Amino acid sequence: MSNQKEALEYVANLAQKEVKEINGRKYATGDLSLVADARAAAFELHTLTGIVNYVQSNVDALKGPVVVHVFGPEKVSVFSPLNNDRKREEFVRAEAIIPEFRFDHFYDSDTFNIKMQALFLESDEKTAILGLVGNIQEENVRNTSSDGTSQTVVARSGITKVENVTVPNPVSLRPYRTFSEIDQPISKFVLRMKDGPSIALFEADGGAWQNIAIQNIEKYLVRELDDLIQEGRVHIIA
Template sequence: MFDKSTIEKLQELTMQAADTETIDGREYSRAKLYPVSEPSLTTIQTSTLESVVQYIADNIDGLTDKLFLHVIDPTRVAVYTSARKQWRDRETPILAIAPEQKHFFQNELSIEQFIVWLQAGFVQDEMTAQILKLVGNITSTAVQNWDDDGITQAVSAKVGLTLKQTEPVPNPVILRPFRTFTEVEQPASRFVLRLKTNGEKPPTVLLTEGDGGAWKKAAMDNIAAYFKKHDCMEPSIDNRNVIILQ
């Protein structure tokens, strides 16, 4: 139980902590102050662009001010409210983050690993079909027979790297990896395809990006175009109730 003198001392220290002091014409506080913010919406996190369209079109939270739809990068889209008058801060009602697709650029992969990655992580087209055919026929000067009955594999090896049939390795190759939201077209990029061998070890495949990151701008343009062309979004965009930023 505190006595009267202790309480008075605590009150005095509290008052002193809240005091300000002016030094060289500038006012300083003796204590660090934290603003009391207005209640804010909890950000909804989704993984699709369609959910962002649905949120805006249905106006789920009854927002009345102008909205800003920000394409942050190829994998993130956020919706911000207008700045609130008192504190000039914004709310972020919804944030869409594309599912992560793991890639292995600039990593040496075994032929089997490369084939699985090329089939699962890229849009399939004539180029992927050509590469799959090429890589599937690779053998070392060591490999005389490659038997595969679906259960076991048997390989006899020598040294070097050749093809069962002499075929050129295409370079550069134009591929479309899954790197942004699947609702939009995946940007095509230039890649360098290299086949390697190391002594008696099995051959490996190396795929290196060769567009300097230009695909990111293309992906962001595709996302912005998706919203602009969506029937549910056109009226809001035309009336400037929704502004798209990149």
């Protein structure tokens, strides 16, 4: 009986809770739990243009400044300043749509050829790689130097002639890896081949391209939002 009485008293106490304001902060009576400020759900976008349009239009009639945070090559968000709970409200989030190319993964020659043409910007080295891949024979791929970096493959050089060709390494390429509005960073890759033949690209810049992409995103946003930045209505963190 005592347990049932205690349970009923606990439920009754919950029903009697009130919200009190103390020093400008709202608390619920009882255990004085903090009532968090209401926060909106973030818009989900996929372009930097969308971020710029949102900030410039002020569609939500925001009174204070906003913070544009460049998380990385694929994500940018717009936040409020710190609220009473020392938290930020996320208004908009843009995540870039990046076509899939699996680095450190061997593709068959036809698939590699298609992906190179579709997912990399034009360059002399891209053209050279496509020329090599399009002419290689299904014969053994072998190493030709003691340092392990160079390889040779058998490639057609004419209608019937075949010859050994050294695979270039490292190669500098510009794959699509960030928002389309900015320049795609150039970086180095190691090109490797195996019997089949199958081909792979291995990233060889230690991730430095990510910092370049972040800097390019920041430059784009500063250029597009310069007036609002000068007025103190926008702050960009990258």
